[in-house]
Amino acid sequence: MAKESTTIDVGEPSTVTKSSSHVVGDAKKKGFVAAAAGGGAKRGLAIFDFLLRLAAIAVTIGAASVMYTAEETLPFFTQFLQFQAGYDDLPAFQYFVVAVAIVASYLVLSLPFSIVAIVRPLAVAPRLILLICDTLVLTLNTSAAGAAASIDYLAHNGNQSTNWLPICQQFGDFCQNVSTAIVAGSIAIVFFIVLIIISAVALKRH
């Protein structure tokens, strides 16, 4: 009887541990499966991030170069003066060209980090770096677009209170090019917002 009871005593823990080790194994397996699924979803996000960066590079280079080349010379001139408008006549447009060029350069430099995020979708560091830098560059891009847009608005409509006359009646093509560049710069802002949201979703615990 005593021996039987000991065997039962020993037997019970062994079955309990067996089942518990089974549970642990299941949990581990489920964990791996969840991590793999999360990694897959995050890899998809990272690839979307990469493609979005390529599109943003195209848009920002387009915006900077359209603004840079926006120039118009009127077909009439006086003896001493030729009427000409270029992006460098207005500081806000100069700022736009410089800022958007910086944004485009940053985007090119950020591609390796985006690739690291594709290769190692669960790595936190590249995501965090991208999110912080994207936020800073979004601010630069937005301020440039805002500054250029307000001067463009003034060039189109003028301002009676301050006696600033519209110049777009004379320099229609110039104003059109500038507006195109500003619209492209604003599209880049939308891209950056999406990029930041992607990084935030990829950062959160799955």
Added chain:
Amino acid sequence: MAKESTTIDVGEPSTVTKSSSHVVGDAKKKGFVAAAAGGGAKRGLAIFDFLLRLAAIAVTIGAASVMYTAEETLPFFTQFLQFQAGYDDLPAFQYFVVAVAIVASYLVLSLPFSIVAIVRPLAVAPRLILLICDTLVLTLNTSAAGAAASIDYLAHNGNQSTNWLPICQQFGDFCQNVSTAIVAGSIAIVFFIVLIIISAVALKRH
């Protein structure tokens, strides 16, 4: 001999399972400790986030009201005309007042989410909502500050190419108030960048 061997056989697994269950218990305990420490750090971040939002509310309300009340009437006038400058003479300044007022209202509405993040520092949803909304509002704030700053620059320096004359020589006090409002709006931008970084750090897996 056969019996002895069986007792040894049964004995071995029992010690193994004992030690393994010990390990599992330790790991669990360590996990809880780590989660508690992470929760503490995140609670600290959440409190900092809340204080930063309060400061940003003060700054944005200040910026909007300084711009709204910026007005100057010159001490001389003709029979038909009185020289007066107000924020509503320039669309960029009107946009600044409206946008920064929206930003301030958003900040007030975001306080409950920030409080939820303090009470439940490991919750993901309020953090993600705050990060996305902060990013959108940062864009609004930055575009307003950029637009107002470029018009303010023009009011100070004028532009020879387009024959827009500076008005700040006449309306010095008005320009000073406008500049103050723009600086306050720019400080709010810095606050938003810090808020976004806080949310990103709080979101990442600990």
